[in-house]
Amino acid sequence: MNATTKTKTMKTNKTNLTDEQLERFGEELDALRQRVLADLGEEDAAYIRNVVKRRQQLEIAGRALFYLPPAWPLAVAALSLSKILDNMEIGHNVMHGQYDWMGDPGLNSRMYDWDTMCPGEQWKYSHNYIHHTYTNILGKDRDIGYGILRMDEDQPWRPQYLGNPVYALLLMLFFEWGVALHDLEVENIVAGKRKMSDNKPLYPGLIRKIRNQTIKDYLLFPALTGPLFPLTLAGNATANLVRNVWAFNIIFCGHFPAGVATFSQEECEDETRGHWYYRQLLGSANITGGRLFHVLSGNLSHQIEHHLFPDLPARRYPDLSVEVQEICRRYGLQYNTGRLSKQLFSVASKICRMALPDRKAEDGDAPVTQDALAA
Amino acid sequence: MGLDLPGTILRSRAVAALAFPQGIDRYLEQVNPMWAAHEVRARIVDIRREVDVPGHPPVATITLQPTSTWRGHRAGQHVQLGVEVDGARRTTRVFTISSPDSRQGDRFTVTMRANPGGVVSRFLVERAAPGTMVHLSQAQGDFVLPDRVPEHVLFISGGSGITPVMSMLRSLQRRTHRGQVTFLHYAQSPEHQIFAEELDEVRRSGHGIDVHLLHPEQGDPNLSPAYLERLVPGYRDVPTWACGPAPMIEAVRAAYDESPALRVEYFQPPRTSGTSAAGDVAFTKAGLEAPNTGAPLLEQAEALGLSPEFGCRMGICFSCTALKKAGTVKNVLTGEESSSAEEEIRVCVSAPVGDCVVEL
Structure with missing residues (x-):
């Protein structure tokens, strides 16, 4: 296990690879991507349609079970699973354009919207473009700490970060709201890099989405259960909460465990395709687990493969990871993976550690080594 | 239009709010692909070969039973038709409707040639079987017969361009149009003639329909002002619908000299002017x-x-x-x-x- 996190170059990312090696590394990954692209077809289509169908069955089962008060926990479980499938394996992946090749408007990145407060249209900008293009580049990738948290030593410490663990807890509980408001770039407005008026075009879509989601989960479906209104309302709120906690944890394990690298804007200037792949690899971390776990994580348990190949259907990531790991071994590159418990612990300790100012005595490499030992 | 209570409920704001954000059609299609509130789909109920000359692409008429969301069509209109080849990649093309005017939910037909490069037409003509589901748009296009049909109408078509005017001719027959109809069609050869039997019947039954099937490659007269004048004296003032390949339409346009009586339609993808070597x-x-x-x-x-x-x-x-x-x-x-x-x-x-x- 330790072998995966022992790389010492986290702060500067001075790769041992020569430019030629980096180029060949990129070509190998390009070839992998090409091979899967050429192979896309009926199985991938059948898979995603099956997930869509299961999601609907879970949703309908959940909504219906609220009529039976003793089945309340079951109803919440079914509805939570439905929302998790919708947000992760379907929504996130469909909106990445992973299934655009099917030509099905119901599975098209430009048409799909998910069962959460954030309008898909706005999320696609901050996620597909900003986060996936500038992954883990400090000052560019707004997903490093989401403008609220301090998640990297290179984010200068300020007293307000003492609240880091509390902010993280709140973000976890209200994750869908955090994602929805993420696009308003409040931190950039505070920093004077963005004007309030820049957000004006976003309000109508945001308000419409929040209104529709609220009417559905907190008014109409509870009302349909008549006298059980409060129970159904509480059930829907719980399902949204379960989904929030799940999505937050999966996503935080993708980029914030110890050993994941961040990059400076200078080292990514005029970046080659090989270096882009290199940055995606070192900037992400995987979670090991069973098949069901991978499906419920939207295969974001294969965050590394997702960042290398964001537009390939996520169901391909488990197979791809075998080959990616083989390539990484040959180039001597770290491949950050571990059990959910390990990655969660690693993320939680980072959130707490970043709340405090850096200990000056250490050089930049030290925290990583410590993490490796802690893990 | 009758009372469509289930449709009214399914299209209501309340149902839209409950099914948000996916939409009610995503749920309905799981139960039965023929159920829809907004989208239009159809089941293929029949595939009939119209022309099957060995060595040439076959022509077939496909009969479609649309969902109740189909709002009907006016003769001469076309429809976008999407198929999922091997259950995975949906491909959509435009086809002209060949059957007479249809009302909401009515069956209709499209007639097409299975062009060698045509993914959709080849799939429909050569591989699809009754029962296959296809995706549709609503009927589109302004190349239609007016509600009040003029006393004398002239149809000019070439090759596959016969389909919209055939739909018009069939509609006129169904509407028991009592006026005069001149039907002029250009084809490669008699063997390539689509709807040959039906046109033959129309010709023999009289009813004021004057059918001329011409094969210029076999010596029949080409389209020219002189020929049109001989066929229909004063043709420039006769309401005319013309549909066919671009060169034929250009010839018709020239013959009508900007006459407002002429309505044309030709299917071709938007093109660039093709003036530079690299395109x-x-x-x-x-x-x-x-x-x-x-x-x-x-x-x-x-x-x-x-x-x-x-x-x-x-x-x-x-x-x-x-x-x-x-x-x-x-x-x-x-x-x-x-x-x-x-x-x-x-x-x-x-x-x-x-x-x-x-x-x-």
Whole structure:
């Protein structure tokens, strides 16, 4: 296990690879991507349609079970699973354009919207473009700490970060709201890099989405259960909460465990395709687990493969990871993976550690080594 | 239109709010593919070969039972029809409706030639079986008969262009039109004649329908003002519907000399003027065209002063997806070329090869 996190170059990312090696590394990954692209077809289509169908069955089962008060926990479980499938394996992946090749408007990145407060249209900008293009580049990738948290030593410490663990807890509980408001770039407005008026075009879509989601989960479906209104309302709120906690944890394990690298804007200037792949690899971390776990994580348990190949259907990531790991071994590159418990612990300790100012005595490499030992 | 209570409920705001954000059709289709509240789909109920000359692409008429959401069509209109080849990739093409006017939910037919390069037409004519589901748009197009049909009408068609005027002719027969109809059609040879038997019957039954089937390659007269004048004296004032390949339509236009009595339709993809050797790139929304520089379409668009939406500029984020209407593009990352008639492409990594038309 330790072998995966022992790389010492986290702060500067001075790769041992020569430019030629980096180029060949990129070509190998390009070839992998090409091979899967050429192979896309009926199985991938059948898979995603099956997930869509299961999601609907879970949703309908959940909504219906609220009529039976003793089945309340079951109803919440079914509805939570439905929302998790919708947000992760379907929504996130469909909106990445992973299934655009099917030509099905119901599975098209430009048409799909998910069962959460954030309008898909706005999320696609901050996620597909900003986060996936500038992954883990400090000052560019707004997903490093989401403008609220301090998640990297290179984010200068300020007293307000003492609240880091509390902010993280709140973000976890209200994750869908955090994602929805993420696009308003409040931190950039505070920093004077963005004007309030820049957000004006976003309000109508945001308000419409929040209104529709609220009417559905907190008014109409509870009302349909008549006298059980409060129970159904509480059930829907719980399902949204379960989904929030799940999505937050999966996503935080993708980029914030110890050993994941961040990059400076200078080292990514005029970046080659090989270096882009290199940055995606070192900037992400995987979670090991069973098949069901991978499906419920939207295969974001294969965050590394997702960042290398964001537009390939996520169901391909488990197979791809075998080959990616083989390539990484040959180039001597770290491949950050571990059990959910390990990655969660690693993320939680980072959130707490970043709340405090850096200990000056250490050089930049030290925290990583410590993490490796802690893990 | 009768009372459609289930339809009214399914299209209500309450149902839309409950099914948000997916929409009620996503749920209905899981239960029964023929159930829909907004989308239009159809089940193929019959496939009949019209023309099957060995060595030539066959022509077939496909009968479709649409969902109740089909609002009907007026003779002469066309419909977008999408099929899922091997259950995976949906491909959509436009086909003319060959059956007479239809009302909501009515069966109708499309007639098509299985062109060698035609993914959809070949699938429908050669591989599809009754029971197959297809995806439809509502009927489209302004090439239609007016509600009050003039006393004398002239139809001129060539090749597959016969389908819309055949739909009109059939509608006239059903509406028991009492006036005079002249039906003029150009085909390669009698063996290639679509709807031959039916036209033969129409001709023999009288009813004021004058059918002329011409085969210029076998010595019949070409379309010319003199020939038209002989067939229909004063033809320039007779309400005329003409449909066929571009050269034929140009000949008809010339013969009518801007007469308002002429209505034409020809199917062809939007084209560039084809003036430069490396091809031309046309941006349809902007109405601009320029010689193809070989650079990705996004760069070419920007060079012309357009500012299409874009994101990563490296093919990963899909922000710049646009509809290619015609032509071939090459993916600059993979070298893969694609010539599908209409497809969504990422313009940041798609470089045109030769002529190309994009909706930007």
